[in-house]
Amino acid sequence: MASLTADIIQINETVEILDLDTNDLGQRLGEMGFWPGKSIQLLISAPFGDPLAFKVDNTIIALRKAEAKLIRVKVAITAA
Amino acid sequence: MSKNTDHQLIALTGVPNVGKTTIFNNLTGLNQKVGNYPGVTVDKKIGKLKGKDHSVRIVDLPGTYNLYPRSEDEQVVFRVLCGLQKGLDVDAVLAVADMSNLERGLFLVTQLIDLGYPAALILNMEDQAAKEGTTINRIMLERLLGIPVFFATADRGRGLDTIKQSILDSNFKSGRKLLTASELIPSEMIDEMMEATGQKNDYRALQVLKFRNEESQLSADVKIDLNRIADKYSFKSAETQSKETELRYDRIRDILSKCVKKAEKEKLNYTRKLDAVFLHKSWGFLIFLAILFLIFQTIFSWAEGPMDLIDTAFAELSQFVSTSLPAGALNDLISQGIIPGLGGIVIFVPQIALLFAFLAVLEGSGYMARAVFITDRLMRPFGLNGRSVVPLISGFACAIPAIMATRTISNRKDRLITIFVTPFMSCSARLPVYIVLVGLLFPEGDNGFFNYKGASLFLLYFLGIFAALISAWAMKQIMRSEKSGNLVLELPRYQWPSLKTVGLTMYEKSKTFVVEAGRIILAISIILWVMASYGPPEKMAAAEASVVLPANPTEAELQHYRGELSNKKLEASYAAVVGHWIEPVIRPLGYDWKIGIALVCSFAAREVFVSTVATLYSIGNDSEDITTLKQLMANEKNDQGEKMFTPAVVWSLLIFYAFAMQCMSTIAVVYRETKSIKWPLLQTVYMTVFAYLSALLVYQILS
Numbered sequence: 001m002a003s004l005t006a007d008i009i010q011i012n013e014t015v016e017i018l019d020l021d022t023n024d025l026g027q028r029l030g031e032m033g034f035w036p037g038k039s040i041q042l043l044i045s046a047p048f049g050d051p052l053a054f055k056v057d058n059t060i061i062a063l064r065k066a067e068a069k070l071i072r073v074k075v076a077i078t079a080a
Numbered sequence: 081m082s083k084n085t086d087h088q089l090i091a092l093t094g095v096p097n098v099g100k101t102t103i104f105n106n107l108t109g110l111n112q113k114v115g116n117y118p119g120v121t122v123d124k125k126i127g128k129l130k131g132k133d134h135s136v137r138i139v140d141l142p143g144t145y146n147l148y149p150r151s152e153d154e155q156v157v158f159r160v161l162c163g164l165q166k167g168l169d170v171d172a173v174l175a176v177a178d179m180s181n182l183e184r185g186l187f188l189v190t191q192l193i194d195l196g197y198p199a200a201l202i203l204n205m206e207d208q209a210a211k212e213g214t215t216i217n218r219i220m221l222e223r224l225l226g227i228p229v230f231f232a233t234a235d236r237g238r239g240l241d242t243i244k245q246s247i248l249d250s251n252f253k254s255g256r257k258l259l260t261a262s263e264l265i266p267s268e269m270i271d272e273m274m275e276a277t278g279q280k281n282d283y284r285a286l287q288v289l290k291f292r293n294e295e296s297q298l299s300a301d302v303k304i305d306l307n308r309i310a311d312k313y314s315f316k317s318a319e320t321q322s323k324e325t326e327l328r329y330d331r332i333r334d335i336l337s338k339c340v341k342k343a344e345k346e347k348l349n350y351t352r353k354l355d356a357v358f359l360h361k362s363w364g365f366l367i368f369l370a371i372l373f374l375i376f377q378t379i380f381s382w383a384e385g386p387m388d389l390i391d392t393a394f395a396e397l398s399q400f401v402s403t404s405l406p407a408g409a410l411n412d413l414i415s416q417g418i419i420p421g422l423g424g425i426v427i428f429v430p431q432i433a434l435l436f437a438f439l440a441v442l443e444g445s446g447y448m449a450r451a452v453f454i455t456d457r458l459m460r461p462f463g464l465n466g467r468s469v470v471p472l473i474s475g476f477a478c479a480i481p482a483i484m485a486t487r488t489i490s491n492r493k494d495r496l497i498t499i500f501v502t503p504f505m506s507c508s509a510r511l512p513v514y515i516v517l518v519g520l521l522f523p524e525g526d527n528g529f530f531n532y533k534g535a536s537l538f539l540l541y542f543l544g545i546f547a548a549l550i551s552a553w554a555m556k557q558i559m560r561s562e563k564s565g566n567l568v569l570e571l572p573r574y575q576w577p578s579l580k581t582v583g584l585t586m587y588e589k590s591k592t593f594v595v596e597a598g599r600i601i602l603a604i605s606i607i608l609w610v611m612a613s614y615g616p617p618e619k620m621a622a623a624e625a626s627v628v629l630p631a632n633p634t635e636a637e638l639q640h641y642r643g644e645l646s647n648k649k650l651e652a653s654y655a656a657v658v659g660h661w662i663e664p665v666i667r668p669l670g671y672d673w674k675i676g677i678a679l680v681c682s683f684a685a686r687e688v689f690v691s692t693v694a695t696l697y698s699i700g701n702d703s704e705d706i707t708t709l710k711q712l713m714a715n716e717k718n719d720q721g722e723k724m725f726t727p728a729v730v731w732s733l734l735i736f737y738a739f740a741m742q743c744m745s746t747i748a749v750v751y752r753e754t755k756s757i758k759w760p761l762l763q764t765v766y767m768t769v770f771a772y773l774s775a776l777l778v779y780q781i782l783s
Binding site: 022024025027028029030031032033035043044046047048049050051053055057058059060061062063064066067 | 145146148150180181183184187212318321322325329348351352355356359360361362364365449452453454456457458466566567568569570571572
C-alpha cells in the first residue's frame with residue numbers, strides 16, 4: 001500500500017485519506033470534511049495546474065497544491 | 081417560550097452556499113434593515129417576519145462552517161452566539177443545511193444545539209437531493225437531534241410557508257446535546273470557567289475560553305481569570321478542538337447512518353459538466369473575460385434608454401420651475417442648483433442597479449467561486465490570491481463594499497494589498513465621468529457593429545486592472561513577507577440565481593447610492609452653485625459693467641448679451657478664484673480653471689465631476705435654452721478661442737479619473753478597515769501622484 005500526498009494524485013483518481021498535518025490549516029481542512037478514512041477524488045485543476053478541486057462527500061472544495069500537500073492519502077492498489 | 085414574541089430575536093445561521101440569503105429574503109422581504117456590528121465592518125442584517133397578529137425579528141448571520149472563528153465574519157457569528165454581542169440577545173436559532181450535504185452541515189447545527197439554544201433546522205435544496213437519490217427520514221432525524229426539522233427548496237419558494245408559520249408559533253426546541261464539555265476537559269475546570277465568564281452553558285464557556293485572546297468584547301479581568309484557569313489545568317486549545325472535531329464527526333456519522341439513504345448515483349453531474357467548460361485550461365479565461373466584456377457592453381446599451389429618460393425629465397422639470405416661479409435667487413437656486421444636482425444623482429441609478437444585478441447573478445449562480453479558482457494562480461505573483469478577485473471585481477461597482485469584502489482574506493498581507501489596490505478598479509462612480517467624456521470623443525458612437533464607446537470603456541477598465549496589479553506587485557516587493565496565505569474554497573453547485581435576491585440587491589445598492597452618496601453630491605452641488613453664482617463684490621460689479629447692452633437690442637443681440645454677462649460673472653465668481661489658484665498645477669495636464677474647480681470638488685466623490693461641470697456650464701448659458709451637457713462641453717472654447725475639450729484633454733481627464741483616489745468615502749472605509757491612518761494616507765498620495773503623472777504623459781503625447 002503506497003502513501004502519497006493529495007497534491008500529486010491523478011485527475012479523476014479517488015483516494016482514501018490517511019491523516020492530516022496537525023497545524024491550524026490541517027485542522028481547518030478536517031473541519032471542511034477532509035477526515036482520515038474518507039475518500040476524496042481529484043476532479044480538475046485550475047489552468048496552471050494549481051489550485052486543485054477535490055470532491056469530498058458531495059461538495060467540491062478547491063485547495064492550493066501547498067494545502068493539498070498536508071493531506072496524506074493511500075492509493076488503492078486494486079485500481080492499478 | 082413565554083416571552084412576548086414581538087420582541088423575539090431569531091438567529092438565521094448556516095454553512096456558506098446553502099441558500100440562507102434566499103430564505104432570509106423570502107421570510108422578511110423588504111422589511112430589512114442593514115446596519116453594522118460595532119467595531120467591525122460586518123453587515124448586520126435584521127428583518128421582520130410579519131404574522132397576522134405579531135411579528136418576529138430575524139438576524140441573518142454570515143455563513144460559517146463552524147464556530148471556530150478565523151475571519152472577522154466568523155468572529156461576529158461566534159460573538160453573537162456566545163452572547164457577547166451587546167443588544168443582540170438571541171432567543172432561538174434557525175439553522176439551514178444543504179440536504180445532500182448533511183455531514184458538514186450538521187457540524188454547525190450540533191454546535192448550536194450544544195450552545196443550549198432552542199433550535200429548528202431547515203434542510204434546503206430538497207429537490208436537488210431527491211434528484212441525486214438522497215432520502216432522509218425526517219421524523220428520525222428530528223428524534224435524534226431533538227429539534228424540529230423542515231424540508232425546503234427555497235429557490236422555488238417550496239416549504240417556506242410551513243417554516244414561516246412554525247417560526248411565528250415559536251416552534252423551537254432545545255435539542256439533545258451531542259457532546260458536553262466534560263468529555264473534553266475536567267469538570268472542576270468547567271465550573272471555574274463558567275463562573276469566570278458568567279456563562280450558564282458549559283459549551284459556551286468552553287468556546288469563550290478557547291478564543292479568549294482574540295475576543296475584544298471580554299474585559300481584561302475576565303481574560304486574566306481565564307488565562308489563570310487555562311494555566312492551572314494546562315489547557316491545550318488545539319488538542320481539545322481536534323478531539324472535539326473527531327467526536328462530533330463520529331457522532332454525526334452515527335446519526336446520519338440511521339436516517340439517510342443514498343442511492344449510488346453519479347452526483348454533481350451537471351456541475352461537473354459545466355466545470356469542464358468554465359474551468360477549462362484555455363477557454364476558462366476566455367469565458368471569464370467574455371463575461372466581463374459582455375457585462376460592460378450590456379450596462380452601456382441597457383442603461384442608455386432609462387438614462388436619457390431621466391435626463392429629459394430633469395431638464396423639463398428645471399425648465400418648468402424656472403418659468404413658473406418668480407425670477408430671483410430662489411428660482412435660480414432651485415432650477416440651476418438643486419434640480420440639476422438631483423438629476424446628476426438619479427441618472428446613475430440604472431447603471432448601478434444593472435451592475436449589481438450582474439454581480440448578484442455571478443454570486444448566486446456559483447460562478448464567482450469559479451472565477452476565484454481559475455484566477456488564483458495568476459494573482460499570486462502580484463501578492464494577491466484568488467480571494468482578492470471578488471473584492472477586485474466588486475470594485476467595479478464600488479470600492480466601499482469591495483474593501484469591506486476583503487474581510488474573507490485571512491492573510492493580513494494579502495488583505496492589505498487588496499485593500500490598497502482595489503480603488504484602482506473602475507467603480508460605478510467613474511462611469512458617469514467616463515460616459516460624459518467618452519461621449520465627447522465619439523459623438524456618433526459606432527460604425528455599424530463596433531461600438532467605440534464600449535471599446536474605450538473596456539480600455540479604461542483594463543487600465544484600472546493593470547494599475548491595480550502592478551501596484552500590488554510593487555507592494556509585495558516592499559512589504560516584508562509573512563507566512564503565505566491559503567485558499568480553502570468551496571465551489572458550490574451551479575444553480576439558477578434567485579430573482580428575488582437579485583432584485584433586492586439592485587434595490588438596496590441603488591438606495592444606498594442615492595441616500596448616502598447622493599447626500600454629499602447634492603450638498604456639494606448647492607455649495608458649488610453658490611460659489612459659481614457669487615463672487616468678491618468689486619469683481620462682480622466690474623464684470624457686470626464690462627458688458628454693455630446696446631440700445632434697442634434685437635433678439636440675437638439680447639441673447640449674446642446674456643451669454644456674455646453670464647460668462648463674465650462666472651469668471652469673477654468665488655469658484656473661479658479657487659480654479660485660478662490651482663490652475664498652474666493642472667495646466668501641464670491640459671486643464672483650465674473650470675476643470676480645476678471640478679477636480680477639487682470631485683475629491684469628495686468622483687461623480688461630482690459631472691454635476692459640477694453641469695452646474696458650471698449651464699450657468700454660462702441662457703437657462704431657457706436647455707441643451708445636454710455633452711453639447712455644452714463640446715461647444716466650450718478655451719482662452720484662445722479654440723475648442724477646449726480636444727481629444728488630448730479628454731483622454732488626459734479620463735486617465736486622471738481612472739487612477740486618482742477622488743473619493744472621501746473610500747478613504748474613510750480604508751481607515752476603518754486597516755484601523756490606521758497610515759494606509760489611507762499612503763494610498764491617497766500614491767494614487768494621486770500615479771494619476772497626475774499618467775495624465776501628464778498622455779496629454780503631452782497626444783497634444
